Amino acid sequence: MQKSYRTIGYFFVVPALIIVAIVTFFPYLYAIFISFHEMKYGTLIGFSGLDNYVRVLKTDTFQKVVVNQTIIIVFSALFQFLLGISGALALNRRSKTAYALRSALLVPWVIPGVVCGLLWKWILDGNAGVVNLVLSSAGIIDKNIAFLSDSRLALVCIIIVNIWRVFPFMMVMYLAGLQSVPSDQYEAALVDGANFWHRLIWVTFPNMKPVIALTMILSTIWNFKLFDIVWTLTRGGPSQATEVFGTLIYKSSVQDVDFGFSSATAVLMALIMAIPIAVYQKLSVKKA
Protein backbone atom coordinates (compact mmCIF):
# COMPACT_ATOMS: atom_id res chain seq x y z
CA MET A 1 0.00 0.00 0.00
CA GLN A 2 1.28 3.46 -0.81
CA LYS A 3 1.59 5.85 2.11
CA SER A 4 -1.24 8.08 0.92
CA TYR A 5 -3.62 5.14 0.75
CA ARG A 6 -2.66 4.08 4.24
CA THR A 7 -3.29 7.48 5.81
CA ILE A 8 -6.86 7.43 4.50
CA GLY A 9 -7.50 4.80 7.12
CA TYR A 10 -6.90 7.37 9.84
CA PHE A 11 -9.45 9.67 8.24
CA PHE A 12 -12.02 6.93 8.72
CA VAL A 13 -11.11 6.18 12.28
CA VAL A 14 -10.17 9.41 14.03
CA PRO A 15 -13.51 11.27 14.31
CA ALA A 16 -15.10 8.48 16.32
CA LEU A 17 -12.09 8.19 18.57
CA ILE A 18 -12.02 11.91 19.36
CA ILE A 19 -15.53 11.88 20.79
CA VAL A 20 -14.91 8.78 22.83
CA ALA A 21 -11.67 10.21 24.16
CA ILE A 22 -13.16 13.48 25.34
CA VAL A 23 -16.39 12.24 26.81
CA THR A 24 -15.44 8.94 28.39
CA PHE A 25 -11.76 8.12 28.15
CA PHE A 26 -10.29 11.11 29.91
CA PRO A 27 -12.97 11.23 32.62
CA TYR A 28 -12.28 7.55 33.30
CA LEU A 29 -8.58 8.31 33.65
CA TYR A 30 -9.50 11.06 36.06
CA ALA A 31 -11.59 8.63 38.08
CA ILE A 32 -8.69 6.19 38.29
CA PHE A 33 -6.48 9.09 39.35
CA ILE A 34 -8.94 9.96 42.12
CA SER A 35 -8.99 6.40 43.39
CA PHE A 36 -5.42 6.83 44.58
CA HIS A 37 -6.12 10.08 46.38
CA GLU A 38 -8.01 11.23 49.38
CA MET A 39 -11.02 13.34 48.62
CA LYS A 40 -13.21 15.19 51.08
CA TYR A 41 -16.51 16.23 49.57
CA GLY A 42 -15.12 16.80 46.11
CA THR A 43 -11.88 18.49 47.13
CA LEU A 44 -8.61 16.74 46.48
CA ILE A 45 -6.63 16.43 49.70
CA GLY A 46 -3.60 14.36 48.85
CA PHE A 47 -2.11 11.16 47.55
CA SER A 48 -3.21 8.19 49.58
CA GLY A 49 -1.92 5.25 47.63
CA LEU A 50 -3.91 2.10 48.09
CA ASP A 51 -5.81 3.30 51.16
CA ASN A 52 -9.11 3.57 49.33
CA TYR A 53 -8.72 0.09 47.90
CA VAL A 54 -7.96 -1.40 51.29
CA ARG A 55 -11.01 0.34 52.71
CA VAL A 56 -13.23 -1.09 50.00
CA LEU A 57 -11.91 -4.63 50.25
CA LYS A 58 -12.29 -4.67 54.01
CA THR A 59 -16.01 -3.94 54.04
CA ASP A 60 -18.13 -7.10 54.13
CA THR A 61 -20.56 -5.38 51.80
CA PHE A 62 -17.92 -5.82 49.12
CA GLN A 63 -17.75 -9.56 49.67
CA LYS A 64 -21.53 -9.79 49.58
CA VAL A 65 -21.49 -7.85 46.33
CA VAL A 66 -19.04 -10.26 44.70
CA VAL A 67 -21.20 -13.23 45.64
CA ASN A 68 -24.42 -11.57 44.45
CA GLN A 69 -22.86 -10.49 41.19
CA THR A 70 -21.54 -13.96 40.43
CA ILE A 71 -24.96 -15.50 40.92
CA ILE A 72 -26.66 -12.80 38.86
CA ILE A 73 -24.16 -13.07 36.04
CA VAL A 74 -24.14 -16.83 35.69
CA PHE A 75 -27.90 -17.31 35.70
CA SER A 76 -28.73 -14.19 33.70
CA ALA A 77 -26.23 -15.02 30.95
CA LEU A 78 -27.43 -18.60 30.71
CA PHE A 79 -31.11 -17.81 30.37
CA GLN A 80 -30.61 -14.71 28.26
CA PHE A 81 -28.73 -16.92 25.81
CA LEU A 82 -31.29 -19.72 25.87
CA LEU A 83 -34.29 -17.46 25.45
CA GLY A 84 -32.54 -15.29 22.86
CA ILE A 85 -31.39 -18.14 20.67
CA SER A 86 -34.74 -19.94 20.90
CA GLY A 87 -36.54 -16.80 19.81
CA ALA A 88 -34.10 -16.17 16.99
CA LEU A 89 -34.27 -19.74 15.68
CA ALA A 90 -38.04 -19.80 15.87
CA LEU A 91 -38.49 -16.43 14.20
CA ASN A 92 -35.86 -16.60 11.48
CA ARG A 93 -38.23 -16.31 8.57
CA ARG A 94 -39.51 -13.52 6.36
CA SER A 95 -43.16 -13.44 7.21
CA LYS A 96 -45.34 -10.65 8.48
CA THR A 97 -46.23 -12.69 11.56
CA ALA A 98 -42.57 -13.23 12.31
CA TYR A 99 -41.89 -9.51 12.07
CA ALA A 100 -44.82 -8.69 14.30
CA LEU A 101 -43.77 -11.30 16.85
CA ARG A 102 -40.21 -9.99 16.87
CA SER A 103 -41.50 -6.55 17.73
CA ALA A 104 -43.72 -7.93 20.44
CA LEU A 105 -40.84 -9.83 21.98
CA LEU A 106 -38.67 -6.72 21.85
CA VAL A 107 -40.91 -4.85 24.27
CA PRO A 108 -39.00 -5.70 27.48
CA TRP A 109 -35.80 -4.27 26.03
CA VAL A 110 -37.45 -1.10 24.90
CA ILE A 111 -38.96 -0.05 28.19
CA PRO A 112 -36.84 2.53 30.01
CA GLY A 113 -35.03 0.99 32.95
CA VAL A 114 -36.85 3.16 35.41
CA VAL A 115 -40.28 2.19 34.11
CA CYS A 116 -39.23 -1.45 33.98
CA GLY A 117 -38.19 -1.37 37.61
CA LEU A 118 -41.37 0.34 38.72
CA LEU A 119 -43.58 -1.97 36.66
CA TRP A 120 -42.04 -5.06 38.20
CA LYS A 121 -42.05 -3.55 41.65
CA TRP A 122 -45.78 -3.10 41.19
CA ILE A 123 -46.19 -6.62 39.80
CA LEU A 124 -44.22 -8.22 42.63
CA ASP A 125 -45.80 -6.14 45.36
CA GLY A 126 -46.55 -8.04 48.55
CA ASN A 127 -50.11 -6.74 48.79
CA ALA A 128 -51.39 -5.38 45.50
CA GLY A 129 -49.16 -7.31 43.10
CA VAL A 130 -50.38 -9.45 40.21
CA VAL A 131 -48.05 -12.36 40.93
CA ASN A 132 -49.52 -12.82 44.36
CA LEU A 133 -53.02 -12.53 42.88
CA VAL A 134 -52.31 -15.24 40.31
CA LEU A 135 -50.58 -17.55 42.77
CA SER A 136 -53.31 -17.34 45.38
CA SER A 137 -56.15 -17.68 42.85
CA ALA A 138 -54.46 -20.82 41.55
CA GLY A 139 -54.27 -22.09 45.10
CA ILE A 140 -50.50 -22.41 45.07
CA ILE A 141 -49.99 -20.19 48.07
CA ASP A 142 -52.37 -19.23 50.86
CA LYS A 143 -50.59 -16.12 52.03
CA ASN A 144 -49.16 -13.30 49.96
CA ILE A 145 -45.40 -13.34 49.53
CA ALA A 146 -43.40 -10.16 49.92
CA PHE A 147 -40.97 -11.06 47.14
CA LEU A 148 -38.75 -8.07 47.40
CA SER A 149 -38.40 -8.12 51.16
CA ASP A 150 -37.22 -11.71 51.33
CA SER A 151 -33.46 -11.89 51.15
CA ARG A 152 -33.35 -15.00 48.97
CA LEU A 153 -36.36 -14.33 46.75
CA ALA A 154 -35.30 -10.74 46.10
CA LEU A 155 -32.16 -11.87 44.28
CA VAL A 156 -34.17 -14.36 42.23
CA CYS A 157 -36.56 -11.59 41.27
CA ILE A 158 -33.72 -9.34 40.17
CA ILE A 159 -32.39 -12.16 37.99
CA ILE A 160 -35.78 -12.79 36.42
CA VAL A 161 -36.34 -9.12 35.65
CA ASN A 162 -32.83 -8.91 34.23
CA ILE A 163 -33.43 -11.89 31.95
CA TRP A 164 -36.77 -10.48 30.91
CA ARG A 165 -35.19 -7.18 30.01
CA VAL A 166 -32.15 -8.38 28.07
CA PHE A 167 -33.12 -11.53 26.16
CA PRO A 168 -34.82 -9.53 23.35
CA PHE A 169 -31.53 -7.81 22.58
CA MET A 170 -29.82 -11.18 22.38
CA MET A 171 -32.55 -12.34 20.07
CA VAL A 172 -31.96 -9.42 17.71
CA MET A 173 -28.22 -10.07 17.66
CA TYR A 174 -28.71 -13.78 17.03
CA LEU A 175 -31.18 -13.07 14.23
CA ALA A 176 -28.56 -10.94 12.48
CA GLY A 177 -25.97 -13.63 13.13
CA LEU A 178 -28.18 -16.40 11.78
CA GLN A 179 -28.59 -14.55 8.52
CA SER A 180 -24.88 -14.35 7.92
CA VAL A 181 -24.44 -18.11 8.07
CA PRO A 182 -23.70 -19.20 4.49
CA SER A 183 -26.61 -21.21 3.14
CA ASP A 184 -24.39 -23.51 1.11
CA GLN A 185 -23.14 -25.01 4.37
CA TYR A 186 -26.73 -25.92 5.26
CA GLU A 187 -27.22 -27.44 1.82
CA ALA A 188 -24.09 -29.51 2.21
CA ALA A 189 -25.23 -30.69 5.63
CA LEU A 190 -28.66 -31.65 4.31
CA VAL A 191 -27.04 -33.64 1.52
CA ASP A 192 -25.05 -35.45 4.19
CA GLY A 193 -28.30 -36.32 5.94
CA ALA A 194 -28.04 -34.04 8.95
CA ASN A 195 -31.16 -33.45 11.03
CA PHE A 196 -32.13 -30.23 12.83
CA TRP A 197 -29.90 -30.76 15.87
CA HIS A 198 -26.91 -31.79 13.76
CA ARG A 199 -27.28 -28.71 11.63
CA LEU A 200 -27.61 -26.58 14.73
CA ILE A 201 -24.50 -27.90 16.40
CA TRP A 202 -22.24 -28.39 13.39
CA VAL A 203 -23.25 -25.56 11.07
CA THR A 204 -25.12 -22.84 12.95
CA PHE A 205 -23.18 -22.57 16.21
CA PRO A 206 -19.66 -22.67 14.74
CA ASN A 207 -20.57 -19.89 12.32
CA MET A 208 -22.17 -17.90 15.10
CA LYS A 209 -19.30 -18.18 17.53
CA PRO A 210 -18.26 -14.52 17.20
CA VAL A 211 -21.82 -13.28 17.75
CA ILE A 212 -22.41 -15.59 20.69
CA ALA A 213 -19.12 -14.61 22.26
CA LEU A 214 -19.94 -10.93 21.78
CA THR A 215 -23.37 -11.27 23.35
CA MET A 216 -22.03 -13.22 26.30
CA ILE A 217 -19.37 -10.59 26.86
CA LEU A 218 -21.98 -7.85 26.68
CA SER A 219 -24.23 -9.73 29.05
CA THR A 220 -21.37 -10.13 31.52
CA ILE A 221 -20.48 -6.44 31.30
CA TRP A 222 -24.07 -5.28 31.68
CA ASN A 223 -24.65 -7.61 34.59
CA PHE A 224 -21.62 -6.21 36.34
CA LYS A 225 -22.92 -2.69 35.76
CA LEU A 226 -26.51 -3.51 36.71
CA PHE A 227 -28.00 -0.58 38.53
CA ASP A 228 -31.36 0.85 37.58
CA ILE A 229 -33.38 -2.34 38.07
CA VAL A 230 -31.79 -3.10 41.42
CA TRP A 231 -32.09 0.48 42.60
CA THR A 232 -35.78 0.77 41.75
CA LEU A 233 -36.72 -2.66 43.05
CA THR A 234 -34.77 -3.06 46.25
CA ARG A 235 -32.14 -0.31 46.61
CA GLY A 236 -29.70 -3.15 47.27
CA GLY A 237 -31.62 -4.53 50.21
CA PRO A 238 -32.94 -6.17 52.22
CA SER A 239 -29.71 -5.78 54.18
CA GLN A 240 -27.45 -6.02 51.14
CA ALA A 241 -29.06 -9.21 49.87
CA THR A 242 -29.18 -7.65 46.43
CA GLU A 243 -26.32 -5.20 46.72
CA VAL A 244 -24.35 -4.96 43.50
CA PHE A 245 -21.42 -2.88 42.30
CA GLY A 246 -23.73 -0.32 40.74
CA THR A 247 -25.63 0.39 43.93
CA LEU A 248 -22.43 0.38 45.97
CA ILE A 249 -20.79 2.95 43.69
CA TYR A 250 -23.91 5.08 43.53
CA LYS A 251 -24.33 5.13 47.29
CA SER A 252 -20.70 5.98 47.94
CA SER A 253 -20.46 8.71 45.32
CA VAL A 254 -23.86 10.41 45.39
CA GLN A 255 -24.97 9.72 48.96
CA ASP A 256 -21.71 9.60 50.93
CA VAL A 257 -19.81 11.90 48.53
CA ASP A 258 -16.83 9.63 49.05
CA PHE A 259 -15.33 9.78 45.58
CA GLY A 260 -12.16 7.97 46.60
CA PHE A 261 -14.22 4.97 47.72
CA SER A 262 -16.47 4.94 44.66
CA SER A 263 -13.58 5.30 42.21
CA ALA A 264 -11.65 2.51 43.90
CA THR A 265 -14.74 0.29 43.77
CA ALA A 266 -15.14 1.07 40.07
CA VAL A 267 -11.53 0.13 39.34
CA LEU A 268 -11.82 -3.08 41.33
CA MET A 269 -15.01 -3.92 39.49
CA ALA A 270 -13.31 -3.41 36.14
CA LEU A 271 -10.40 -5.61 37.18
CA ILE A 272 -12.69 -8.41 38.36
CA MET A 273 -14.72 -8.10 35.17
CA ALA A 274 -11.60 -8.55 33.07
CA ILE A 275 -11.26 -12.19 34.10
CA PRO A 276 -14.38 -13.76 32.57
CA ILE A 277 -14.05 -11.45 29.58
CA ALA A 278 -10.51 -12.57 28.87
CA VAL A 279 -11.78 -16.15 29.04
CA TYR A 280 -14.52 -15.39 26.51
CA GLN A 281 -12.01 -13.72 24.20
CA LYS A 282 -9.84 -16.83 24.18
CA LEU A 283 -12.86 -19.01 23.48
CA SER A 284 -14.21 -16.84 20.70
CA VAL A 285 -11.35 -17.13 18.26
CA LYS A 286 -13.02 -18.43 15.14
CA LYS A 287 -11.10 -21.28 13.61
CA ALA A 288 -10.42 -20.67 9.93
Next chain:
Amino acid sequence: MDIQKKSWVSRIPSILILFVLLVFAVAPLLWMISTSFKTTQEASAIPPTFIPHSPTLEPYIEGWKTKNFTVHFYNTAVVSVITTALCVFLSSMAGYGFSRFKIKGASLILTLLFVMQMFPTSVVLIPYYMLMKFFGLINTYASLVFAYTSFSLPLCIWMMKSFFDTIPKELDESARIDGCNPLQTFIRITLPLTRPGLISTVIFTFLNAWKEYLFALTLCNKKEMWVISVALTSFIGEHFTSWNMLMAVSLLSLLPIVIIFLFLQEYMVGGLVSGAVKG
Protein backbone atom coordinates in the same frame (compact mmCIF):
# COMPACT_ATOMS: atom_id res chain seq x y z
CA MET B 1 -32.33 -20.85 7.93
CA ASP B 2 -33.82 -23.83 6.11
CA ILE B 3 -34.35 -24.23 2.42
CA GLN B 4 -36.86 -27.02 2.44
CA LYS B 5 -40.46 -26.40 3.39
CA LYS B 6 -41.17 -27.57 6.91
CA SER B 7 -44.08 -29.85 7.59
CA TRP B 8 -46.78 -28.68 9.97
CA VAL B 9 -45.77 -31.15 12.66
CA SER B 10 -42.14 -30.10 12.73
CA ARG B 11 -43.30 -26.55 13.47
CA ILE B 12 -44.80 -27.54 16.82
CA PRO B 13 -41.65 -27.16 18.93
CA SER B 14 -41.07 -23.65 17.53
CA ILE B 15 -44.65 -22.73 18.24
CA LEU B 16 -44.43 -23.98 21.81
CA ILE B 17 -41.20 -22.12 22.44
CA LEU B 18 -42.61 -18.96 20.92
CA PHE B 19 -45.72 -19.24 23.03
CA VAL B 20 -43.76 -19.51 26.27
CA LEU B 21 -41.48 -16.65 25.30
CA LEU B 22 -44.40 -14.54 24.25
CA VAL B 23 -46.24 -15.05 27.53
CA PHE B 24 -43.10 -14.28 29.51
CA ALA B 25 -42.24 -11.19 27.52
CA VAL B 26 -45.67 -9.79 26.99
CA ALA B 27 -47.62 -10.58 30.18
CA PRO B 28 -46.17 -7.63 32.12
CA LEU B 29 -47.00 -5.46 29.13
CA LEU B 30 -50.59 -6.67 29.23
CA TRP B 31 -50.70 -5.75 32.88
CA MET B 32 -49.42 -2.31 31.96
CA ILE B 33 -52.18 -1.96 29.36
CA SER B 34 -54.80 -3.12 31.81
CA THR B 35 -53.65 -0.65 34.45
CA SER B 36 -53.52 2.18 31.95
CA PHE B 37 -57.26 2.06 31.36
CA LYS B 38 -58.25 2.02 35.01
CA THR B 39 -59.58 4.85 37.04
CA THR B 40 -57.26 6.09 39.74
CA GLN B 41 -59.30 4.36 42.42
CA GLU B 42 -59.31 1.01 40.71
CA ALA B 43 -55.60 1.21 39.91
CA SER B 44 -54.67 1.24 43.59
CA ALA B 45 -57.24 -1.34 44.63
CA ILE B 46 -56.25 -4.28 46.80
CA PRO B 47 -56.61 -7.00 45.57
CA PRO B 48 -56.02 -5.77 42.03
CA THR B 49 -58.32 -6.58 39.13
CA PHE B 50 -57.29 -8.00 35.76
CA ILE B 51 -59.79 -6.28 33.57
CA PRO B 52 -60.83 -2.73 34.38
CA HIS B 53 -64.43 -2.51 35.56
CA SER B 54 -65.03 0.82 33.86
CA PRO B 55 -62.28 1.40 31.31
CA THR B 56 -61.46 4.99 30.59
CA LEU B 57 -59.10 6.99 28.43
CA GLU B 58 -58.65 9.51 31.18
CA PRO B 59 -55.20 8.35 32.34
CA TYR B 60 -53.91 8.84 28.79
CA ILE B 61 -55.33 12.29 28.26
CA GLU B 62 -54.76 13.57 31.77
CA GLY B 63 -51.31 12.08 32.06
CA TRP B 64 -50.14 13.55 28.75
CA LYS B 65 -51.61 16.97 29.42
CA THR B 66 -50.64 17.49 33.05
CA LYS B 67 -47.03 16.68 32.41
CA ASN B 68 -46.91 18.34 28.99
CA PHE B 69 -45.48 15.27 27.32
CA THR B 70 -45.34 16.67 23.81
CA VAL B 71 -42.28 18.64 24.85
CA HIS B 72 -40.62 15.64 26.45
CA PHE B 73 -41.38 13.50 23.43
CA TYR B 74 -39.81 16.06 21.17
CA ASN B 75 -36.70 16.31 23.34
CA THR B 76 -36.23 12.56 23.47
CA ALA B 77 -36.80 12.20 19.73
CA VAL B 78 -34.30 14.92 18.80
CA VAL B 79 -31.58 13.57 21.06
CA SER B 80 -32.13 9.95 20.00
CA VAL B 81 -32.22 10.64 16.26
CA ILE B 82 -29.15 12.84 16.22
CA THR B 83 -27.24 10.43 18.45
CA THR B 84 -28.13 7.49 16.22
CA ALA B 85 -27.20 9.26 13.01
CA LEU B 86 -23.90 10.43 14.43
CA CYS B 87 -23.08 7.05 15.90
CA VAL B 88 -23.92 5.07 12.75
CA PHE B 89 -21.87 7.45 10.65
CA LEU B 90 -18.83 7.43 12.93
CA SER B 91 -18.87 3.75 13.86
CA SER B 92 -19.28 2.44 10.31
CA MET B 93 -16.40 4.63 9.17
CA ALA B 94 -14.25 3.58 12.10
CA GLY B 95 -15.20 -0.09 11.71
CA TYR B 96 -14.29 0.07 8.04
CA GLY B 97 -11.01 1.84 8.81
CA PHE B 98 -9.98 -0.74 11.39
CA SER B 99 -11.02 -3.60 9.19
CA ARG B 100 -9.36 -2.53 5.97
CA PHE B 101 -6.36 -0.40 6.89
CA LYS B 102 -3.27 -0.81 8.97
CA ILE B 103 -3.77 1.68 11.79
CA LYS B 104 -0.90 2.25 14.18
CA GLY B 105 -1.82 0.97 17.60
CA ALA B 106 -5.09 -0.49 16.33
CA SER B 107 -5.15 -3.46 18.66
CA LEU B 108 -4.34 -1.23 21.63
CA ILE B 109 -7.10 1.18 20.72
CA LEU B 110 -9.61 -1.58 20.15
CA THR B 111 -8.71 -3.22 23.42
CA LEU B 112 -9.04 0.10 25.23
CA LEU B 113 -12.42 0.71 23.63
CA PHE B 114 -13.41 -2.67 24.85
CA VAL B 115 -12.03 -2.20 28.34
CA MET B 116 -13.83 1.12 28.69
CA GLN B 117 -17.13 -0.70 28.32
CA MET B 118 -16.37 -2.26 31.67
CA PHE B 119 -16.39 0.99 33.61
CA PRO B 120 -19.67 2.14 35.09
CA THR B 121 -20.80 5.36 33.46
CA SER B 122 -21.94 6.76 36.81
CA VAL B 123 -18.28 7.34 37.62
CA VAL B 124 -18.02 9.62 34.59
CA LEU B 125 -21.12 11.58 35.50
CA ILE B 126 -19.56 14.21 37.72
CA PRO B 127 -16.47 14.97 35.57
CA TYR B 128 -18.66 15.13 32.46
CA TYR B 129 -21.09 17.47 34.17
CA MET B 130 -18.24 19.78 35.10
CA LEU B 131 -16.93 19.64 31.54
CA MET B 132 -20.35 20.53 30.11
CA LYS B 133 -20.76 23.32 32.63
CA PHE B 134 -17.42 24.75 31.52
CA PHE B 135 -18.66 24.91 27.93
CA GLY B 136 -22.08 26.21 28.94
CA LEU B 137 -23.78 23.12 27.54
CA ILE B 138 -25.92 22.22 30.51
CA ASN B 139 -29.58 21.81 29.55
CA THR B 140 -28.77 21.49 25.87
CA TYR B 141 -29.37 18.65 23.44
CA ALA B 142 -25.65 18.66 22.64
CA SER B 143 -24.61 17.53 26.10
CA LEU B 144 -26.76 14.42 25.84
CA VAL B 145 -25.91 13.72 22.20
CA PHE B 146 -22.16 13.72 22.89
CA ALA B 147 -22.55 11.56 25.97
CA TYR B 148 -24.82 8.96 24.36
CA THR B 149 -22.79 8.81 21.16
CA SER B 150 -19.66 8.19 23.14
CA PHE B 151 -21.37 5.48 25.20
CA SER B 152 -22.56 3.58 22.17
CA LEU B 153 -19.56 4.11 19.89
CA PRO B 154 -17.14 1.55 21.35
CA LEU B 155 -19.58 -1.30 20.98
CA CYS B 156 -20.81 -0.13 17.58
CA ILE B 157 -17.27 0.17 16.28
CA TRP B 158 -16.61 -3.39 17.40
CA MET B 159 -19.85 -4.58 15.83
CA MET B 160 -19.25 -2.84 12.52
CA LYS B 161 -15.65 -3.99 12.43
CA SER B 162 -16.67 -7.63 12.86
CA PHE B 163 -19.32 -7.26 10.17
CA PHE B 164 -16.78 -5.68 7.83
CA ASP B 165 -14.35 -8.46 8.64
CA THR B 166 -16.80 -10.99 7.25
CA ILE B 167 -16.75 -9.29 3.85
CA PRO B 168 -13.84 -10.52 1.73
CA LYS B 169 -11.17 -7.93 1.02
CA GLU B 170 -11.08 -9.12 -2.58
CA LEU B 171 -14.31 -7.24 -3.07
CA ASP B 172 -12.60 -3.98 -2.13
CA GLU B 173 -9.72 -4.78 -4.37
CA SER B 174 -11.82 -5.49 -7.42
CA ALA B 175 -13.61 -2.20 -6.82
CA ARG B 176 -10.27 -0.47 -6.58
CA ILE B 177 -9.12 -2.02 -9.81
CA ASP B 178 -12.33 -0.78 -11.37
CA GLY B 179 -11.25 2.72 -10.39
CA CYS B 180 -13.09 3.47 -7.13
CA ASN B 181 -11.34 5.45 -4.45
CA PRO B 182 -11.63 4.14 -0.86
CA LEU B 183 -14.57 6.38 -0.01
CA GLN B 184 -16.57 5.21 -3.02
CA THR B 185 -15.68 1.63 -2.26
CA PHE B 186 -16.88 2.15 1.26
CA ILE B 187 -20.17 3.78 0.38
CA ARG B 188 -21.15 1.86 -2.71
CA ILE B 189 -19.72 -1.60 -2.25
CA THR B 190 -18.92 -2.64 1.32
CA LEU B 191 -21.35 -0.60 3.41
CA PRO B 192 -24.53 -1.97 1.80
CA LEU B 193 -23.34 -5.49 2.54
CA THR B 194 -23.27 -4.81 6.24
CA ARG B 195 -26.95 -4.00 6.44
CA PRO B 196 -27.75 -6.37 9.33
CA GLY B 197 -24.88 -4.79 11.24
CA LEU B 198 -26.09 -1.28 10.46
CA ILE B 199 -29.62 -2.14 11.55
CA SER B 200 -28.33 -3.58 14.81
CA THR B 201 -26.27 -0.44 15.36
CA VAL B 202 -29.28 1.77 14.72
CA ILE B 203 -31.53 -0.22 17.03
CA PHE B 204 -28.95 -0.42 19.79
CA THR B 205 -27.95 3.24 19.73
CA PHE B 206 -31.46 4.60 19.33
CA LEU B 207 -32.85 2.54 22.17
CA ASN B 208 -30.00 3.34 24.53
CA ALA B 209 -30.44 7.03 23.86
CA TRP B 210 -34.22 6.82 24.24
CA LYS B 211 -34.14 4.93 27.55
CA GLU B 212 -31.27 6.61 29.32
CA TYR B 213 -32.05 8.10 32.68
CA LEU B 214 -29.10 9.08 34.87
CA PHE B 215 -27.32 11.48 32.51
CA ALA B 216 -30.56 12.94 31.18
CA LEU B 217 -31.63 13.63 34.75
CA THR B 218 -28.37 15.32 35.68
CA LEU B 219 -27.57 17.24 32.49
CA CYS B 220 -31.05 18.36 31.51
CA ASN B 221 -32.73 19.21 34.76
CA LYS B 222 -34.90 22.09 33.54
CA LYS B 223 -38.44 20.90 33.07
CA GLU B 224 -38.62 21.99 29.42
CA MET B 225 -35.55 19.92 28.63
CA TRP B 226 -36.65 16.72 30.37
CA VAL B 227 -36.63 13.56 28.36
CA ILE B 228 -39.35 10.93 28.60
CA SER B 229 -37.66 8.68 31.17
CA VAL B 230 -37.10 11.58 33.53
CA ALA B 231 -40.61 12.97 33.06
CA LEU B 232 -42.16 9.57 33.76
CA THR B 233 -40.68 9.44 37.23
CA SER B 234 -42.50 12.65 38.07
CA PHE B 235 -45.68 10.57 38.33
CA ILE B 236 -44.23 9.04 41.47
CA GLY B 237 -44.98 11.03 44.53
CA GLU B 238 -43.83 10.77 48.14
CA HIS B 239 -47.02 9.13 49.26
CA PHE B 240 -48.98 8.39 46.14
CA THR B 241 -48.18 7.18 42.63
CA SER B 242 -50.55 7.60 39.71
CA TRP B 243 -49.96 4.10 38.40
CA ASN B 244 -52.64 4.37 35.75
CA MET B 245 -51.24 7.55 34.24
CA LEU B 246 -47.67 6.29 34.54
CA MET B 247 -48.54 3.12 32.66
CA ALA B 248 -50.59 4.99 30.07
CA VAL B 249 -47.91 7.49 29.15
CA SER B 250 -45.19 4.83 29.26
CA LEU B 251 -47.14 2.87 26.69
CA LEU B 252 -47.48 5.94 24.49
CA SER B 253 -43.73 6.46 24.71
CA LEU B 254 -43.15 2.92 23.52
CA LEU B 255 -45.21 3.28 20.35
CA PRO B 256 -42.60 5.09 18.20
CA ILE B 257 -40.01 2.49 18.99
CA VAL B 258 -42.22 -0.46 18.19
CA ILE B 259 -43.26 1.16 14.94
CA ILE B 260 -39.67 1.88 13.94
CA PHE B 261 -38.64 -1.65 14.71
CA LEU B 262 -41.53 -3.08 12.74
CA PHE B 263 -40.46 -0.90 9.85
CA LEU B 264 -36.82 -1.94 10.10
CA GLN B 265 -37.67 -5.64 9.98
CA GLU B 266 -37.92 -5.41 6.20
CA TYR B 267 -34.27 -4.48 6.05
CA MET B 268 -32.98 -7.14 8.33
CA VAL B 269 -32.48 -9.56 5.50
CA GLY B 270 -28.82 -9.77 4.90
CA GLY B 271 -26.24 -12.36 4.54
CA LEU B 272 -23.23 -12.40 2.36
CA VAL B 273 -23.48 -11.88 -1.34
CA SER B 274 -21.93 -15.26 -1.67
CA GLY B 275 -21.86 -15.22 -5.40
CA ALA B 276 -19.95 -11.96 -5.78
CA VAL B 277 -16.55 -13.34 -4.99
CA LYS B 278 -15.49 -16.95 -5.04
CA GLY B 279 -12.18 -17.16 -3.18
